[in-house]
Amino acid sequence: MTDNNTLRFYEENAVDYARSTSGRSMDDVLVRFTKLVVSGGSVIDLGCGSGRDLSAMLGLGFRPVGLDLSRQLAVIAAKASACPVVVGDMTQAPFADCSFDAAWASASLLHLRPNELPLALAEVARILKPPGVFFSSVKAGQGSHRDTDGRLFSYYEEDEWRDRIESAGFAVLELRTGRRDRTRLGNDGWISCIAKRKGFSKEERK
């Protein structure tokens, strides 16, 4: 479960936070991701924030659903995107097994402590239909740190993120790390990963 200080930040600053992130473009990776998703498929956006990516996916003809722990952000995202948005925790996703064709987790899994991550990834695997497509992005680096807003972030190196995703039953299709700029506080570079859920057969679990 995401810690209280992090959640408090999103609850208390939802309007400003949504405004500050709604214009950020995820277009490049969104296009690469959606190319792998069955046309018109269902996509769960885990930690959907402002609803920016829900709107983009809806515009591309998919059926996106948002999940966010922050009630305030969920209201904003639902209004902005006209998509269904559920308030809930991705470590206990309130959805039945095999509910979605794809999952999108942009900058959200990084708010879990590393020991909570397997729980969330197991939930992603559970709610995806094989061969569900899964996008995740986290900050590149080491350890867990609070930013000046009090939000807790957990950082990963690229190989570590690959191991985490593969250990949860996914095959990694693409793994990229953006450039870090260590001269600017908080500009750590992003690891982005597109993976595919392995099936239930012995052959696919290899």
Ligand SMILES: C[S@@+](CC[C@H](N)C(=O)[O-])C[C@H]1O[C@@H](n2cnc3c(N)ncnc32)[C@H](O)[C@@H]1O
């Ligand atoms: C850094 S923001 C990213 C928002 C959006 N995905 C984006 O890329 O702009 C992290 C989001 O994850 C949500 N979040 C954090 N922990 C969560 C959890 N355990 N379950 C669901 N949502 C969570 C926060 O409320 C927030 O909206």
